[in-house]
Amino acid sequence: MTGRTVLISLRDPDDPMSRQELRCFADSAGLPDLEIAYASAGHLDDRLFDEAGLLFFGGSGAYSVLDDHPWVHDMLDRLVECVDRRIPAWASCFGFQGLSLALGGEVNRDDARQELGAFPVDLTDAALGDPLFANLPRTLDVQLGHHDHVDRLPSGVTLLATGRKVFNQAFKVDAAPFWAAQFHPELRKATTIERWNYYRAHYAGNPAEAERIDRIMAEAPDTELAQGLIRRFVSWVEQNPRR
Numbered sequence: 001m002t003g004r005t006v007l008i009s010l011r012d013p014d015d016p017m018s019r020q021e022l023r024c025f026a027d028s029a030g031l032p033d034l035e036i037a038y039a040s041a042g043h044l045d046d047r048l049f050d051e052a053g054l055l056f057f058g059g060s061g062a063y064s065v066l067d068d069h070p071w072v073h074d075m076l077d078r079l080v081e082c083v084d085r086r087i088p089a090w091a092s093c094f095g096f097q098g099l100s101l102a103l104g105g106e107v108n109r110d111d112a113r114q115e116l117g118a119f120p121v122d123l124t125d126a127a128l129g130d131p132l133f134a135n136l137p138r139t140l141d142v143q144l145g146h147h148d149h150v151d152r153l154p155s156g157v158t159l160l161a162t163g164r165k166v167f168n169q170a171f172k173v174d175a176a177p178f179w180a181a182q183f184h185p186e187l188r189k190a191t192t193i194e195r196w197n198y199y200r201a202h203y204a205g206n207p208a209e210a211e212r213i214d215r216i217m218a219e220a221p222d223t224e225l226a227q228g229l230i231r232r233f234v235s236w237v238e239q240n241p242r243r
Contacts, residue, residue: 001238003053006035010060010075010094013038017198021058024186028230029056039075049081054088054237057095059184061199064148065098065107076102083176088237090230091180093146096170099180103154103173113166115144116196116203116213118189118220121169127160130172132179132232142169142183142226143192145203149182177240185229189222 007025011018018036026034034056037043040063057079065072079102082089091099101107120139127133140161149166153159161170161181170181184192196203196217200210 001053001234002241004035004048004051005029005031005033005054006037006048006052007056007058008044008075008078008095009036009038010040010058010063010098011038012062013041015061017061017195020191020194021186024188024191025056025058025230028186028227029234030231031234039078040069040071042071042074044074044078049078049085049087052087053242054234055082055090056186057089057091057098057180058186059093059095059145061195061202063094064109065094065101066109066148072098079103083173083178086176086242088177088233088240088242089179090233091178092184092186093182094148096180096182097146097148097150099173099178100150100154100168103156105150105154106152107148108151109148111147113149114147114203115163115165117144117192117216118142118223119144119163119165121161121163121183123161124159126158127170130158130160131236132172132229133160133170136225140226141221141223142181142185143187143189143223144183145192145195145199146182147203177237179233181229183226185223185226188224188227189217189220192220193217
């Protein structure tokens with residue numbers, strides 16, 4: 001593949017889940033040399049985007065796209081830059097929310113609508129013709145973990161998947177090779193549980209709530225079909241080099 005392959009981490013450099021996330025993306029993508037750059041540490045320089053062949057934007061256990069941090073605002077600008085420069089990219093969770101907000105959509109926080117664990121999403125008719133989502137079951141189990149959600153999609157995107165609790169679950173930017181999802185195709189059941197155990201104090205306000213989520217996690221299915229989306233994305237990029 002031409003160009004650098006980089007995970008833009010939206011976690012702090014000392015957060016051990018940033019390295020876990022790197023492993024998850026690298027394993028799912030089949031990219032053992034995947035690099036990592038920390039947005040919160042100011043690592044998003046022009047050279048990275050000039051040399052990028054493929055970018056991933058991940059989740060964030062401790063931050064929201066609604067936070068008033070300089071690095072969050074810079075990251076939103078960089079997401080728009082990726083679209084404008086047609087850099088092949090995939091964004092999960094926080095990245096999905098950030099891309100939606102940066103392109104003019106609406107993101108809100110509602111703890112009553114948080115999703116933690118594996119849940120079904122339904123593919124739209126448009127997904128049937130999408131190079132990543134085509135040939136998948138119309139209902140697909142995916143890994144989710146979020147407080148914020150996208151209430152209104154921006155213009156210029158095609159909705160690919162919807163959920164029962166949070167409607168907007170995946171889209172592709174119409175004018176760029178940029179896909180994004182509220183869910184985490186880079187995760188499997190075991191890695192979702194690992195991440196939940198690290199962030200459990202952030203997501204559960206009391207022991208009873210934590211025990212309830214523990215049961216949901218333990219009883220959840222694995223999500224290998226959804227995990228295949230990351231490898232499909234890499235294959236698409238390899239078959240469609242940038243001009």
